[in-house]
Amino acid sequence: MPFRGHDGEQTEHLRDPIARFFALDAALELSRGLLGDRSAQRLAAASLVLVRGEPEQIATELRETAKQFQQLIPWRIGFAPQLHLMFAAALLRHDDTPEALVEEVARVRPIMRKLGMRWAPVYEFIAILAMRTLGDGAPIERAQVERMRDLYEAMKRHHWVLTGPEDFPACALLTTRAGTPAQLAQYAHEIYEALRAGGRGRGDPLQTASNLLAMLASEQLTPLALSERFLVLVSAFEQAGQKISAAEYDEIALLCFLSRPVAAIVETVADYTQQLGAQIRWFEGDHAFGFASNLAFVRLVGRDPVLGPIADFKALLDMYTILLENGGG
Helix, strand or coil: CCCECCCCCCCHHHHCHHHHHHHHHHHHHCCCCCCCCHHHHHHHHHHCCCCCCCHHHHHHHHHHHHHHHHHHCCHHHCCCHHHHHHHHHHHHHCCCCHHHHHHHHHHHHHHHHHCCCCCCHHHHHHHHHHHHHHCCCCCCCHHHHHHHHHHHHHHHHHCCCCCCHHHHHHHHHHCCCCCCHHHHHHHHHHHHHHHHHCCCCCCHHHHHHHHHHCCCCCCCCCHHHHHHHHHHHHHHHHHCCCCCCHHHHHHHHHHCCECCCHHHHHHHHHHHHHHHHCCCCHHHCCCHHHHHHHHHHHHHHCCCCCHHHHHHHHHHHHHHHHHHHCCCC
């Protein structure tokens, strides 16, 4: 898979994604309620900018889908309401339903347990959603789950301490890539080591970024080339005044997928940051860069059938990370 991007016909949504985002956010705000999470709402709005329809209609469908999803989840493994909203956004993007997803999760989870995979409700849901979306809603076969398990075990051989259930979604995405689990895990490891040698530290954030970049790796597009693109993007953002911390590594990894020149990517994210920051105080917090990157990624990939699921799982992980940071989830 080369660097990607959709440069076909530009719909109104693509031409002015900021206006579309604000329209969706305003429509969702009418039904948020006193206890609703504004950050989840805005992450959902960013992921839905390409969905056709009137903002009010989309907002109604999103709230109803989230409610249905909540009602279908067993109380003992219930997720925070913010995650219901994010799962609902992913389902709307791909014309899926809560009933179908929950049924598939109920079918696939026992396979995971039989294969010895750890129980991790949120990460399993995200991983199954990713595989389901990549398969256009077709039933997930046991062989694909086995490949996901083998990828996870291959990663653990390189980074035993770092690798955990939080890597399930990346492993799920990698199941569709060419190469053996050992080869793909080796790609991720080589990227990790090259980024570490490039001064980007070490730890879970670097591993997550490396696992994402491994989706692009091949004999033609080597781990070293991908690492260099990552480091060039980091340098370009920092030269533009945007400090990049470990928390933003996954954002940089996603932006590496895009076929645009580095300068164009940086300009787009900076422009979105400025436009959003001028109107939303909340946006000026710690998640500002990530939020702008998510919107830019959705804008630049358009309706790409491969990159779309990556955007979905990234938005879900962003929301879950925010919940964990605040003691929730």
